[in-house]
Structure formats: structure tokens, C-alpha cells
Amino acid sequence: MSAVVAEHDDHHHDDHAHGPEKGFLRWIITTNHKDIGTLYLVFALAMFFVGGAMAMVIRAELFEPGMQFVEPHFFNSMTTMHALVMVFGAVMPAFVGLANWMIPMMIGAPDMALPRMNNMSFWVLVAGVLLLASTLFMEGGAPASGWTLYPPLVLQTGKALPFAIFSVHLLGISSIMGAINIIATIFNMRAPGMTLMKMPLFVWTWLITAFLLIAVMPVFAGAVTMLLTDKFFGTSFFDAAGGGDPVLYQHIFWFFGHPEVYIMILPTFGVASTIIPVFARKPLFGYSSMVYATASIAFLSFIVWAHHMFTVGMPIAGELYFMYATMLIAIPTGVKVFNWTATMWKGAMTFEAPMLFSIAFVVLFTMGGFTGLMMSIAPSDFQYHDTYFIVAHFHYTLVPASIFILMAAGYYWLPKWTGHMYNEKIGQLHFWLSVVSVNILFFPQHFLGLAGMPRRIPDYAVQFADWNMISSIGGFIFGASQLLFLYIVIDTIRGGTGEKVTDEVWEDAHKHGLEWTLPSPPPYHTFTTPPTVIPTEHI
Amino acid sequence: MSSSETYYIPHKATWPVMATIGLVTLLAGFANYLNGSSVGPGMMAVGFAIFIVMLAGWFTLQATESESGLYNTQVGISFRMGMMWFIFSEVMFFAVFFGTLWYTRNLSVPWLGGEGIGAATKELLWPNFDATWPTNGPGKLVDGKPTSNGEFEPMSAWGLPFLNTLILLSSGVTVTWAHHGLLAKNRDQLIKGLIATVALGFLFVMFQAIEYHEAYTEMGLTLGSGIYGSTFFMLTGFHGFHVCVGAIILSVVLFRSTKGHFKPENHFAFEAAAWYWHFVDVVWLGLFIFVYIM
Numbered sequence: 078m079s080a081v082v083a084e085h086d087d088h089h090h091d092d093h094a095h096g097p098e099k100g101f102l103r104w105i106i107t108t109n110h111k112d113i114g115t116l117y118l119v120f121a122l123a124m125f126f127v128g129g130a131m132a133m134v135i136r137a138e139l140f141e142p143g144m145q146f147v148e149p150h151f152f153n154s155m156t157t158m159h160a161l162v163m164v165f166g167a168v169m170p171a172f173v174g175l176a177n178w179m180i181p182m183m184i185g186a187p188d189m190a191l192p193r194m195n196n197m198s199f200w201v202l203v204a205g206v207l208l209l210a211s212t213l214f215m216e217g218g219a220p221a222s223g224w225t226l227y228p229p230l231v232l233q234t235g236k237a238l239p240f241a242i243f244s245v246h247l248l249g250i251s252s253i254m255g256a257i258n259i260i261a262t263i264f265n266m267r268a269p270g271m272t273l274m275k276m277p278l279f280v281w282t283w284l285i286t287a288f289l290l291i292a293v294m295p296v297f298a299g300a301v302t303m304l305l306t307d308k309f310f311g312t313s314f315f316d317a318a319g320g321g322d323p324v325l326y327q328h329i330f331w332f333f334g335h336p337e338v339y340i341m342i343l344p345t346f347g348v349a350s351t352i353i354p355v356f357a358r359k360p361l362f363g364y365s366s367m368v369y370a371t372a373s374i375a376f377l378s379f380i381v382w383a384h385h386m387f388t389v390g391m392p393i394a395g396e397l398y399f400m401y402a403t404m405l406i407a408i409p410t411g412v413k414v415f416n417w418t419a420t421m422w423k424g425a426m427t428f429e430a431p432m433l434f435s436i437a438f439v440v441l442f443t444m445g446g447f448t449g450l451m452m453s454i455a456p457s458d459f460q461y462h463d464t465y466f467i468v469a470h471f472h473y474t475l476v477p478a479s480i481f482i483l484m485a486a487g488y489y490w491l492p493k494w495t496g497h498m499y500n501e502k503i504g505q506l507h508f509w510l511s512v513v514s515v516n517i518l519f520f521p522q523h524f525l526g527l528a529g530m531p532r533r534i535p536d537y538a539v540q541f542a543d544w545n546m547i548s549s550i551g552g553f554i555f556g557a558s559q560l561l562f563l564y565i566v567i568d569t570i571r572g573g574t575g576e577k578v579t580d581e582v583w584e585d586a587h588k589h590g591l592e593w594t595l596p597s598p599p600p601y602h603t604f605t606t607p608p609t610v611i612p613t614e615h616i
Numbered sequence: 617m618s619s620s621e622t623y624y625i626p627h628k629a630t631w632p633v634m635a636t637i638g639l640v641t642l643l644a645g646f647a648n649y650l651n652g653s654s655v656g657p658g659m660m661a662v663g664f665a666i667f668i669v670m671l672a673g674w675f676t677l678q679a680t681e682s683e684s685g686l687y688n689t690q691v692g693i694s695f696r697m698g699m700m701w702f703i704f705s706e707v708m709f710f711a712v713f714f715g716t717l718w719y720t721r722n723l724s725v726p727w728l729g730g731e732g733i734g735a736a737t738k739e740l741l742w743p744n745f746d747a748t749w750p751t752n753g754p755g756k757l758v759d760g761k762p763t764s765n766g767e768f769e770p771m772s773a774w775g776l777p778f779l780n781t782l783i784l785l786s787s788g789v790t791v792t793w794a795h796h797g798l799l800a801k802n803r804d805q806l807i808k809g810l811i812a813t814v815a816l817g818f819l820f821v822m823f824q825a826i827e828y829h830e831a832y833t834e835m836g837l838t839l840g841s842g843i844y845g846s847t848f849f850m851l852t853g854f855h856g857f858h859v860c861v862g863a864i865i866l867s868v869v870l871f872r873s874t875k876g877h878f879k880p881e882n883h884f885a886f887e888a889a890a891w892y893w894h895f896v897d898v899v900w901l902g903l904f905i906f907v908y909i910m
């Protein structure tokens with residue numbers, strides 16, 4: 078292992094150690110933020126398709142009433158594993174990958190603050206996901222309790238239980254290390270002149286997300302540790318006979334779980350706030366209010382968790398408190414949606430793929446926010462809870478929001494990363510297919526839920542048949558359309574349209590962010606000398 | 617903000633991959649062991665060995681780099697931030713178990729006893745349950761199994777636990793004394809202070825082992841003694857584990873001190889170990905108040 082001190086005055090000493098390692102080993106022992114970012118993104122994309130395949134199993138089984146393809150237990154394993162793989166294997170790692178690639182370039186730093194730990198957090202993630210995936214092949218099957226792993230149901234899992242629990246520990250360790258790295262990078266590695274209130278919003282939202290991660294991943298780890306001891310060591314944390322309470326698990330889980338959903342959405346907000354101004358050719362409307370709104374959402378996310386538990390039998394004071402607190406979140410969220418809209422207002426807009434996905438995000442995420450608001454009304458939620466209405470709500474906040482924005486980020490930054498332009502025609506096709514099919518897929522689930530169809534069941538009453546079939550058709554189209562994205566990514570890496578992209582790629586992008594002042598693709602090491610001019614057009 | 621004139625970037629890291637392999641082997645082995653598979657213990661041993669080798673290798677590397685002056689102020693700040701946020705994550709981990717203790721004592725046990733929303737529960741399920749603390753629950757659990765008259769004796773605060781409080785508090789003083797020695801370039805004081813701290817740390821662990829032994833053999837108090845036993849051993853057990861880890865880290869720092877490492881302006885490892893130790897100390901005070909006294 079060698080260590081190199083990159084001098085300011087560009088000594089070309091030790092030059093061989095500056096480039097990437099040759100061969101495959103490069104990817105295993107790398108400490109370079111761009112390499113590690115690539116690893117995260119590729120891994121996340123792979124897991125997106127693994128999780129997607131599980132979703133296809135679910136939608137195939139639900140295509141018609143009656144049992145068609147899979148055993149009920151396996152069906153429930155699929156809903157559980159689909160969620161865990163998507164949350165911990167796809168969405169979170171994808172955003173960490175973006176953070177790795179972009180944060181150092183956006184703040185003018187040479188790399189992440191703790192590069193060796195950066196390597197470790199990626200490999201621990203892989204280990205965690207592999208451990209989780211291994212449970213699919215175990216006696217008794219993969220966990221089938223839902224991703225929330227509620228006791229006592231989850232304690233009936235077969236051999237998979239301790240493996241699933243340890244995989245949660247590993248995923249937690251990975252996330253915490255990643256988050257610590259991001260915080261240290263943002264606080265300690267900014268170029269001179271890059272004050273906090275000049276940072277692109279992607280950096281801001283990640284800073285706050287990292288804080289959420291460090292605060293709640295240990296909580297989840299603690300909760301599953303108690304599941305482990307309840308199962309194997311005779312404790313009774315979640316067993317009323319010993320004085321414990323299964324509802325306690327739900328409180329702890331959602332103390333983690335609600336901030337967790339914001340861990341997936343805050344970086345989404347950040348990317349949207351980065352892309353929209355560039356294609357509206359205007360500064361972001363209300364930069365500082367965006368920062369404060371993000372911070373408020375993060376704060377509120379800690380004090381609303383029991384809106385997931387309205388029907389569990391809480392004291393009435395608890396129901397009321399969590400109802401009103403949850404409603405408060407709509408305020409900072411509304412500020413954000415207003416700001417994005419105002420940014421586009423009278424802008425000189427163009428509609429390349431990144432912008433299309435971002436606009437769809439603003440509209441469709443708002444849908445998810447509205448249904449969230451409906452469910453926050455405790456007495457109404459008694460009707461919605463554990464129905465397909467919930468499934469529709471959170472898929473609107475995750476698929477056409479987080480996933481769409483990840484697609485947008487891919488289109489937006491791929492030319493920078495690879496130096497090649499992606500195929501805009503196919504990108505547009507991908508967008509229109511996705512945006513139409515995602516609504517065919519999830520909108521009918523609102524109707525199903527309101528009509529009373531429960532979630533997490535492999536079979537249903539015939540009155541739900543029509544909307545389920547439509548939803549499944551939407552699902553298959555959506556799933557197939559994502560192969561276009563895979564094609565575009567591979568095609569762009571291998572040369573794309575063949576047109577050589579400029580440093581700024583998008584018109585006047587260099588006024589919005591430091592990454593656009595670098596060559597496309599950027600050299601292996603960037604900003605070994607800090608930049609002198611800090612762009613402020615994004616503010 | 618970068619105030620330093622050079623950036624430090626390490627290239628190529630082999631230890632992290634090794635750490636991952638060690639960790640996942642250890643955990644997969646443990647899971648196999650829990651499932652009653654015979655390969656479990658072997659896998660655990662291999663994973664643990666890899667992990668220890670990795671720790672030794674990685675820390676030696678960092679120490680060598682630090683002593684050869686590769687780390688500038690900026691790197692030092694990154695390390696310190698890393699440690700601070702790591703300790704914050706540990707605080708949240710302990711918060712879960714303190715929260716659990718609070719919830720059971722103030723909500724779930726009273727509810728089982730018929731308070732508030734629990735009126736019907738008591739009437740229908742556990743009419744004879746007397747909701748007092750400490751409790752092994754309406755099922756009177758012994759070793760995790762319901763019994764008709766299971767009893768245990770709760771741990772008193774004023775024997776070994778009180779002694780352990782004094783021990784940990786004084787170890788906080790000795791480590792600060794050692795730090796003063798380091799800053800004043802008084803190596804003798806540094807080493808003596810660290811020896812005292814490490815010794816007090818291991819003494820604490822020994823007393824706790826004795827306490828556990830008594831609990832299991834004489835008081836009928838085990839992990840399976842209902843919610844009191846669960847919270848008692850979970851909180852004190854994880855804390856005891858952290859004391860062991862902290863004492864081992866301090867031993868490494870002690871060893872490095874005898875080798876002449878650390879300067880008044882460059883001693884991140886010492887600081888990190890001391891912060892960790894104070895954190896363990898504060899957790900103990902919480903335990904002493906909420907688990908033992910109240």
C-alpha cells in the first residue's frame with residue numbers, strides 16, 4: 078500500500094501512483110472516489126433489476142385472482158425481499174454512489190475525507206446484500222414477514238432469520254461508514270470560498286441525510302438485535318408474557334423507518350434542485366428556503382413515526398399527536414414543490430431526458446405527498462391502513478420520485494462521467510414509456526386500496542380483478558422499459574452517439590456547479606489544487 | 617475548509633476488503649451456530665482470526681504513516697470527525713436499549729397490570745399480574761419459559777455496581793492525567809496514567825464478571841428472567857463489551873506510548889481512545905442511575 082501526497086504546485090513526482098491500478102484488482106482495492114462511486118452505481122443498477130424481477134413475480138401472481146405461479150409463503154418472501162433489496166440494495170447505494178462521484182467535485186475537493194473507509198463501506202454493503210440474498214436458498218425460505226420484520230411473525234422465519242438479522246447489521250455498518258465519510262468530506266474538504274450557503278443543494282441534502290443515517294441505522298440494528306435475542310437467548314423484549322411488548326418493536330422500527338424514507342427522498346430533492354435550474358436556465362428559486370425546508374423535514378422525521386401505527390391500539394393522545402405532527406411535514410414539503418415550480422416559471426426551458434424525469438418527479442411526487450396527507454388523518458387511516466392505498470402512496474413517493482430522479486441523474490451526469498453523449502431519442506422513449514406505465518401500474522392501486530384490498534396477499538376477491546390486471550400490465554411495461562435505460566447506460570459507456578461532449582455538457586452548466594468546469598470525462602484525480610472561482614448561479 | 621497546503625490521499629487499500637471478509641465470515645458462522653449447524657463455530661473462529669489480523673495490520677499501517685508525518689492537520693480533522701460521529705452512532709445504539717427500558721417500565725408493564733388502555737388485557741389475560749418493577753412478567757419467566765411461581769432477586773446498586781462506578785470514574789481521571797502528561801511532554805506521566813486506566817478498565821470487567829456469575833448462580837437472574845433480566849443483561853452486557861473494547865484500544869495506545877509515539881500536536885489515536893473511554897463512562901453513569909438505582 079502506498080500513500081501519496083498531492084502537492085499544490087503540481088510536482089510530477091510519483092506519477093505512476095496517481096493513475097488507477099491495472100486490471101481487475103483496481104476495483105477491489107481502490108480508494109478513489111470516482112471508482113467507488115462507479116462501483117456503487119453499477120451495484121445499485123444490478124440490484125434494481127434483481128428487485129425488479131421480484132416485483133414481476135408479485136405482479137404476475139396478482140394478474141388474476143386465484144393462485145397461479147407461486148406458493149403463498151414464497152409470495153410473501155417476494156414482497157419482503159423486493160422491498161429490502163430495493164431500499165438497501167438499489168436506492169440507498171445509488172445515492173451513495175452519486176455522493177461519491179459528485180460531492181468531491183461539487184465542493185472542489187480532491188477526494189472523500191476518509192478514502193480507505195470509503196472502500197470498506199462499499200464492500201460491507203456487498204457482503205450484507207449477499208448475506209440477505211443467501212436467505213432465498215435456505216430451509217424455510219427467505220423472510221416473509223414484510224420488510225418491517227415485525228415480531229412475533231418474523232420469529233417464525235426458518236434458518237434465514239439470523240442471516241437476515243446479520244445482514245441488517247452489515248448494511249447498517251456500511252451506511253454509517255458512508256455517512257460519516259460524507260459528513261467529514263463536506264465539513265472538512267471544501268475548497269476555499271465554498272461556504273456552506275454556496276454549496277449545491279445536492280451536497281446540502283446529502284449532509285442532512287448523512288446525519289439521519291448515523292442517527293437511525295444504529296436504532297434499526299438495536300431492534301433486530303433484540304429480535305435475535307428474543308429468538309435465541311430467551312429474552313422477552315417483544316413478548317408480553319415476560320413483560321415486554323411486540324408493539325415496542327413497531328415503535329423502534331418506525332423511529333428508524335420514517336427517517337429512512339426521508340433518507341431515500343432528501344437526496345432525491347437535492348438532485349432535482351440541481352437539475353431543474355440548469356434546464357430552466359434560471360437560478361434555483363428560494364435557495365436558502367430549500368436548505369431550511371430540508372432541515373425541517375429531517376427534524377420532523379424524528380417525531381412522526383407512529384403514523385405507521387394508528388391502528389395498533391395507541392392511547393388517543395398518541396393518535397392525535399402523531400396525526401398533527403405528521404401533517405406538519407406537508408409544510409416544508411410544500412415549500413420545496415413551490416420552489417421547483419417557481420424555478421421553472423418563465424424559464425427558458427428545454428426538455429432533455431434529465432429535465433423530463435425531473436418534471437415528472439415534481440408532479441408525481443406531489444401525488445404521493447397528497448395521499449400521505451390523507452393517511453396522516455388518523456381516523457381515515459383506519460380505512461387505508463395495510464391496504465393497497467399504502468402501497469400506492471409509497472410507490473408514488475419512491476418510483477416516480479426517487480427512481481425517476483436517479484434516472485434523471487444518470488442522464489444528467491453520464492456525459493460528464495464518460496465523456497460520451499447518451500442517445501437522446503431512446504432516452505425520450507424511455508421517459509415516455511416509464512411515465513405512462515408507472516401510472517398504469519400504481520394509480521389503480523389507490524382504487525384497490527380504497528375498496529379494501531389488503532396488501533401482502535397472493536390472492537384476492539374477484540371484485541378486485543380488473544384493476545389488478547391493469548396494474549400488472551402497467552408493471553410489465555414499466556419493467557420492460559427499464560431495459561432501455563440499461564441499454565443506454567452500456568451504450569453511453571461504450572461511446573454513445575459518438576459526439577464529443579464539452580466540459581459543461583449542458584448550456585451554461587458551468588455557472589451552476591464546479592463539476593462542469595472539469596473536463597469530460599474528468600481525470601482520475603481532480604481538484605488536487607482547489608478551484609479559484611466558485612459558481613453561484615445555482616443559488 | 618482546507619487550511620492546509622497539501623492534500624493527503626492514500627492509494628490502494630487491501631485491509632478494508634479483508635475486514636469485510638472477516639466480518640461476514642464471523643457473522644455467517646454465528647448464524648450457522650445459532651441454527652445448530654456444526655460448521656458454525658469453525659467459521660466464527662476463522663472469521664474472528666481474519667478480523668484480528670486485519671485490525672493489527674490496518675492499525676499498524678495507520679500508526680506508521682502517522683509517525684512518519686504523512687498526516688497533516690486536515691487529515692487529523694477528518695479522523696477526529698470520523699470518531700466523533702462514530703461515537704454518536706454508538707450513543708444512538710445505546711439509546712434504543714435505554715428507550716426500551718423506559719417504555720417497558722412506564723408503559724407496557726403498567727398496561728399489562730391494567731392501567732390505561734390495558735384494562736381489558738388485565739381482566740381477560742392476566743388477572744393476577746401485579747405490575748411492579750422489577751418483574752419477570754405475567755408469565756413469571758424463568759430462563760425464557762413461563763412458570764407458575766418463577767422468582768429472581770434483582771441486582772442491588774450498592775455492592776459491586778457502586779464500586780464499579782468509582783472505578784470507571786477514577787479511570788476517567790487517570791486518562792485525563794495521562795493526556796496532560798502527553799501535552800506536557802512528560803512521557804512517564806503518560807505511560808503511568810495509561811497503565812492505571814487500562815488496569816482500572818480490566819478491573820471493572822472482572823467485577824462485572826463476578827456480578828454476572830452471582831446473578832446466574834445465586835440470584836436466579838438471567839437473560840431469560842422476563843423483561844427485567846432482558847433489559848438488565850442487554851444494557852450492562854453491551855456496555856461491558858464496550859469497556860473491553862475501550863480497554864483494548866487503550867492498551868494499544870499504551871503500547872505505542874512506550875514506543876515513543878505521539879506528540880503534543882499529533883496524537884489522534886490517543887484522543888480517539890480517550891473520547892471513547894469517556895463515552896463508555898457516561899453510558900455507565902446512565903446505567904447506574906436507570907438500571908441499578910431507580
Ligand code: HEM
Pocket residue numbers: 225338339341342384385386403404406407410445446447448449450452453454458461462463467470471474475
Ligand atoms: C407529505 C409527506 C408524507 C406523509 C404525510 C406521509 C404519510 C404516511 C403515512 C401516514 C403512512 C402510514 C400509512 C399506513 O400504514 O396506514 C405512510 C406510509 C409510508 N410512506 Fe409516507 N408520507 C409522506 C411522504 C413519504 C415519502 C417522501 C416517502 C418515501 C420516500 C414515504 C414512504 C412511505 C412508506 C414506504 C410507507 C409504508 C411503509 C410500510 O408500511 O411498509 N412517504 N406515509
Ligand SMILES: [Cu+2]
Pocket residue numbers: 334335338381382384385
Ligand atoms: Cu412515515
